[in-house]
Amino acid sequence: MLHASATPNAGSAAERVYHEVKELILTNDLAGGELISEGDVATRCEVSRTPVREAFLRLQAEGWMRLYPKRGALVVPISDHEAHDVVDARKLLEEHAVRAVVDDPVAVTALVTRLRENLAAHRAADPDDVAEFSRIDAEFHQIIVAAGDNPLLAEFFVGLGERHRRMTTASVHRDVAVASRILTDHQQLLTAIEQGDADIFADALASHLAGVHDIRTGGRR
Known part of the structure; x- marks a missing residue:
């Protein structure tokens, strides 16, 4: 389950979202093949969509996600x-x-x-x-x-x-x-x-x- 970081000095909003979502992927709380939306993550992490988009782009660049415009982000399964x-x-x-x-x-x-x-x-x-x-x-x-x-x-x-x-x-x-x-x-x-x-x-x-x-x-x- 996604929830906002309680650490005030955890860095930028995008950095916090990036680490939280990545941890959920690594622990299989977000399983491979699952589709998540910017809006849902923004609401749960209590941030705007802009830092979520930045976090998603970073996660895609590292191979953890695949982004689909207007649909969301797919968690890339372990092949x-x-x-x-x-x-x-x-x-x-x-x-x-x-x-x-x-x-x-x-x-x-x-x-x-x-x-x-x-x-x-x-x-x-x-x-x-x-x-x-x-x-x-x-x-x-x-x-x-x-x-x-x-x-x-x-x-x-x-x-x-x-x-x-x-x-x-x-x-x-x-x-x-x-x-x-x-x-x-x-x-x-x-x-x-x-x-x-x-x-x-x-x-x-x-x-x-x-x-x-x-x-x-x-x-x-």
Whole structure:
């Protein structure tokens, strides 16, 4: 549900609308294929149509929306092609990071400690709070990539974070069992890192991403 920002210094009206609508897309509160109007958003956010139009144009430029004059804005669905591309990129980056740290006991210990803290917070989170659950999920994988000590790759991975979150929230909405699977899979990934076995990690990660995001092996659907 859209509602106005309560933060007086949150920036311009267009900036506030942009962030609020984008968050609704990322958390699947605005699902792919849904058509929304400038007027509805303007009313709910208590702004004029001008900042809403500016926010919509920005969201369209980033690929989240497709605008149709006099009809509204369509939330662009997650395509099979996009899902495969995001998963492929994540596998490459996360496996690379783990292979970079497994031979360094100090780095492994530091990484395992942070992942345990994340997993504890994830288990304590309410699965019904999909936004928070997906945020902690994304953080788990970002911690792994950051441990690879390659700032360029880490920054690129953070750039995937929004698409990652959107895919995760869509998966949790699709199947309530996904949340439990994520926690189980994360424990397996953590264990593989703790054991210093990058091959087991790579296999577990591939299975995790395919299962959570319903990705079929053997090519794009």
